[in-house]
Amino acid sequence: MRRVGFVYDPIYLKHDWEGHPEHKGRLEAIVDRLERSPLRERLTFLKPRRATPEEVALNHDPAYVQEVKEFCEAGGGFLDPDTYATPYSYEVALYAVGGLLKGAEELISGSLDAVFCAVRPPGHHAEYARAMGFCIFNNAAVLARYLLKRGFKRVLIIDFDAHHGNGTQRSFYEEDRVFYFSTHQYPFYPGTGSADERGSGRGYGYTLNVPLPAGAGDEEVVPVYERLLPEVYERFRPEFVVVSAGYDLHADDPLTHLRVSDEGVRRIARSIVKLSEGLPLLFTLEGGYDLRALAEGVHATLEEMLWAGGGAAR
Secondary structure, three states, X not given: OOXXXXXXXXXXXXXXXXXXXXXXXXHHHXXXXXXXXXXXXXXXXXXXXXXXHHHHOOOOOHHHHXXXXXXXXXXXXXXXXOEEEOOOHHHHHHHHHHHHHHHHHHHHHOOOOEEEEOOOOOOOOOEOOEOEOOEOOOHHHHHHHHHHHOOOOOEEEEEXXXXXXXXXXXXXXXXXXXXXXXXXXXOOOOOOOOOOOOOOHHHOOOEEEEEEOOOOEHHHHHHHHHHHHHHHHHHHOOOEEEEEEOHHHEOOOOOOOOEEOHHHHHHHHHHHHHHOOOOOEEEXXXXXXXXXXXXXXXXXXXXXXXXXXXXXXX
């Protein structure tokens, strides 16, 4: 059994807007499922730390970070048509980034083998100076910048959210030290993620998008992770793996049109975990808006993480 950490704190519930699909109940459902599971006794629970504004600025315009702070201090509202901010959201977003940094620090120290970060707000749509798609700061992209600063030379970001991670892709589009791999419904929000978006300059070939049509299910999605993703590992030889885990690819999700089953989600997680054996592996929560599918998907992912890709059988 692997040593697996679970990053969570009730502070993440303070970012909430009544009637919005990205609400605190998402994390409450995940935690409730975990509380009813024997898995709880096998995880190492980690409290996030507060990221500094300077750490967030590894991937974001410092003026934008300050703008978000002042916007929240003034009472909040909507940073873009989809993305709300409350008076608490700036602090919560700092702890979301800090949750990933805390998890990565535990992995780098060797005290854990893998970490799941149950944080919010999500991040993969947030761009350099723009909130977007429920996202304020790009948690995974800040972490990747932090890892590069720490001396890692090859960071792989895998994104299985049903929406393309435009912010993450743009952050590393001209970077050959970070490989961005994404499956997503296309064409769909946010409109990016075509197969011909492959990076530019020295980053050309270090972005790989696998756009999927509405209605794609296990037969179309799972083989991408079981057959194509291993080729990426072999070619890129990552030193650290970050996963933007969006459970809105599930058939029951109300906001998307992919048709992946519970078992399909498990097989995707299993493939990633098996391929990452021996590497620092960190999952961070992105989308997922059907509460049952979200909670079961995270639970299945944690099983696979604990038993190195054999969770269903243990």
